[in-house]
Amino acid sequence: MSEKDDFDLQLFLPYLLNQAAEESSLAFQRVYKSRYGMLRTEWRVLFHLGIYGRMTATEIGQRARTHKTKISRAVQRLAERRFLRRDPDERDRRVEHLELTPTGLAAYRDLRAVAQECDAWLVRDLSPDETGQLRRLLVRLAG
Amino acid sequence: MSEKDDFDLQLFLPYLLNQAAEESSLAFQRVYKSRYGMLRTEWRVLFHLGIYGRMTATEIGQRARTHKTKISRAVQRLAERRFLRRDPDERDRRVEHLELTPTGLAAYRDLRAVAQECDAWLVRDLSPDETGQLRRLLVRLAG
DNA sequence: AGGTAGTAGTTGATTTTGTAACCAACAACC
């Protein structure tokens, strides 16, 4: 009946990665949530526009591997709060180009600094070598 | 205005880990969802009972770092489908010990095999050395 | 031009999660 089982759940990648992802998101989440009332997809959209500049919703969705309904709702909320501006395309009237307002840009810069701090804090116990290794391996896995 | 920005979102750990976690969960998710109609927390509870045997909801929650309401609902659904049995504690009548039924055990064993395949498939492009490294680094990060 | 198919983005219905309040049982204290 209760024979021992040697499957190591803690090392099963989908489990392990989820734990690490949730754990690592906490600190940053507290900031973007309390400081700007944002959700996960919202800071991601904000960052995409902050980093890459003017983009359409579809482009963001592709780059972030996020479903378009999620993007659509995030854009809606960010637009309501004046973090971004919607700019209809002249040639193709289905398309909207999105770009940050000064408010949005300021929020992005603020959160970018926080993100950098969080990231540094997360790897505080790893050597620079190990940190690089970890990121490279994760990129190969997620890419 | 649109000066280039050099923050690398793809390497920001909360982002990178989330992408890797979601990506890596897809294959396994398809199986436990389609084959047993389970949700994420449900397979986790199933695995905990399969691996460690008889446990209480609270113990599972602590080990899996999962909130008790999530566990409670997962247990409820697993019990309805006869994957597990609830066994009230004699001494403390608040406590319920949980254990898998034969059906639950069979499902666990089936999914465990799938999990092992998924895991192997995920690291198919990494050397055994790199795989070990990755897991160790993640454990240090998540632990 | 008219018809078909495909794309950008939104909306609505259903499911799932998160937060807080809750109940029942225990424990400790005086």
Place this chain on the structure above:
DNA sequence: GGTTGTTGGTTACAAAATCAACTACTACCT
């Protein structure tokens, strides 16, 4: 023995994710 505080677990309600259907537009094809 009653009060207070804590713990195991559930429930209720709000917030959010999911999935499908939808509108509006473009592109292609005849």
